[in-house]
Every structure is written in C-alpha cells, then in structure tokens.
Amino acid sequence: DVKVTQSSRYLVKRTGEKVFLECVQDMDHENMFWYRQDPGLGLRLIYFSYDVKMKEKGDIPEGYSVSREKKERFSLILESASTNQTSMYLCASIGPMNTEAFFGQGTRLTVV
C-alpha cells in the first residue's frame, strides 16, 4: 500500500512564524503536490514537484514556498504565517503512469 505521511495532524502557530509542513511518501513517486482545502473552494493547488529539486507554482503560491531535496520528501513552507493561511493542507503523490493521487491524512493549521 502506498503511504503518504504528513508530519502533523494539527498545528497551531502564531502570526509571523515560519512554518514547515512535511510530507513523505514511500512509493518512489516522482510527482508530489501540496493543496489547501477550504469550505466551498475545494482543493486548490499551491505547488507541485515532478522531480527532485524541481518545483512549479500552482494556482495560489503566494506566501508559500516548497523544498524537494529528496524524492520521497516534499516540504511546504509558510515564510511568515498569516491568519488567512489557516486551513487544511493536503499533500499528495502520483506515480509515473499519472493515475491516481494518494493523499496524506492532512494537516489542519491554525494561525493565531
């Protein structure tokens, strides 16, 4: 079974803090994604990566950056957390045949 693991289930951070959300997958997938999920807006793509050290902006990259130093790990960084970044963050990976996405359990981030 493919496993996508996110480092935290719940996180509370203060405004202005630098926040790291970690995601690890164990199936040697090339493609990894970060989404945020908000009621009524569905899943919106923040960043994705199709290879180590490669990254591309999604639809809402502002205020975020990412790091992919190793194939199995894709990190989302909030440079200076703000209250409008309070959300559910979902990491996903997709294998080489571009079939199904496997999601992590999600990190519910609250910025106070």
Place this chain on the structure above:
Amino acid sequence: GQQVMQIPQYQHVQEGEDFTTYCNSSTTLSNIQWYKQRPGGHPVFLIQLVKSGEVKKQKRLTFQFGEAKKNSSLHITATQTTDVGTYFCAGRTGTYKYIFGTGTRLKVLA
C-alpha cells in the same frame, strides 16, 4: 485561470434516492478523476476517465466524461448512508497538473 466547478455544493437525500454531481471545466481536460472524502478523512481515488464520451460503472456509481472533455458527472443509484462524504472531480490539464473541483458534499438521511 483554469477552473473546475462542481454543482451542487451540497445535497441532502433520503436513503434510497438517487444523487448526481456535475463537474464543468473552463478548458478541455486530458482526463478526469473522481475522489471521495469521508468526513474527517482525506480524498480517496474512485476512478479515472480518459476518452471522450466514456462511461464507467462501479456497482451503484456511474461516471461519465463529456464528448467535449470539458464536463463529467457522477451518479449514485439508491444512495446508502455509507455514501456520505464529499465528492471531488479532478481534471488533468497538463502533464502533471490536476485541478480539483469545488466538491459536492452529500448527506444521506436514514
């Protein structure tokens, strides 16, 4: 930018009634996938449609991809309480990029 809209946003049905959610893209899609997210859970893959006009069935679920590859639908026949959750479509617009729909939250009343 590229958008994938789903309607309705919410749907409450009595157990045994049918349910349909519709997905519409502003651009032509390479393929479309459907996911189900149970309350408190993460999205789980249901199916992928690739060909124009394709129809696939999984037990009580019927998935359709439009002729123009810009819309899709998921129909559930005779809903059960286990069908509760949010259903998302996800359209592939490039080699790696998937755009998720806004989701339809289904509530089934016993």
